[in-house]
Amino acid sequence: SAVISQKPSRDICQRGTSLTIQCQVDSQVTMMFWYRQQPGQSLTLIATANQGSEATYESGFVIDKFPISRPNLTFSTLTVSNLSPEDSSIYLCSVEDRATGELFFGEGSRLTVL
């Protein structure tokens, strides 16, 4: 199993600013996934972050709004830029156990935009 640490666990930000979320995994993984969970909603995949290459974004998500870094096999950051109240969500980092297919999630970063 993988242990995933996310920072910050929660934050309150002003409109127009940016927030960077960090995700640290206790083992090396090829792919890391970033999900968004809007209040009372399901999880939606934002992008897949591979080490050494550009992140792959899902439909409806763009790099200018959600830039991602993946400097090594245990760490990734997601930045949510030019914040608006609609960005208020929980952002979750996840990794997959390739042997079992299980997806492990971090505890999430709860963002509130005022």
Added chain:
Amino acid sequence: QQPVQSPQAVILREGEDAVINCSSSKALYSVHWYRQKHGEAPIFLMILLKGGEQKGHDKISASFNEKKQQSSLYLTASQLSYSGTYFCGTETGGTSYGKLTFGQGTILTVHP
């Protein structure tokens, strides 16, 4: 496209059984089931691969009918700890390997 879960909500008394269904319009490689309690991260329950596999542990089991692109989660003799929101996540394979599309969730409440 998001898989469809039914029902949207279930209320049970301890010891009762429940079935949660997940249906997709796409051919699936696998179906995952997760439970999320309020304020917590989703927790993995099980994964089913195409081939009509049925899995289970303790009193929670699931089936996957790849022809119908449907999966069902079975909770028997429910316990208070089963309360939470259940999500199915579907994987279509190929270049989507490892990427899950989640259903809208089923809220399960178990009362004493």
